[in-house]
Amino acid sequence: MTETDWIVNGARIAVVVESARGDSVRFDTITGLTERYVTTGKCGKFLRRNLCPVGQGEYDPTIVRVLPPDDPYVALALARIRVRKVGRMADKAASGFRGDGAEALAVLDEIEQAVRAARQAITGKEA
Missing domain, CATH: 1.20.5 (Single alpha-helices involved in coiled-coils or other helix-helix interfaces)
Known part of the structure; x- marks a missing residue:
């Protein structure tokens, strides 16, 4: 099992956002998977290879982590x-x-x- 085997259609996710303005945690469900993207209901679209938000720049100081809801980091x-x-x-x-x-x-x-x-x-x- 690889570390991204939990990414399947219908899976619950936690999106942890860490920024200078403070942290937030949002819970969502994966609604679509393609070869390149993971789509959620409310939290947006992420690149499948690294789970970074689509459109987030390489030098963006905001850290976004897509994790299973039961991950200790959540x-x-x-x-x-x-x-x-x-x-x-x-x-x-x-x-x-x-x-x-x-x-x-x-x-x-x-x-x-x-x-x-x-x-x-x-x-x-x-x-």
């Missing part, structure tokens, strides 16, 4: 996204905070809840 990318989301939420709450002690505790409770949700999403277990 879980890692989703974990990074969740951690950054909690960080942005905490930063937003802290920068706009002007309240008293009770409000501070409410903000901390909100952050702890977001951390628990992220931890559960990453590990698949209740915190």
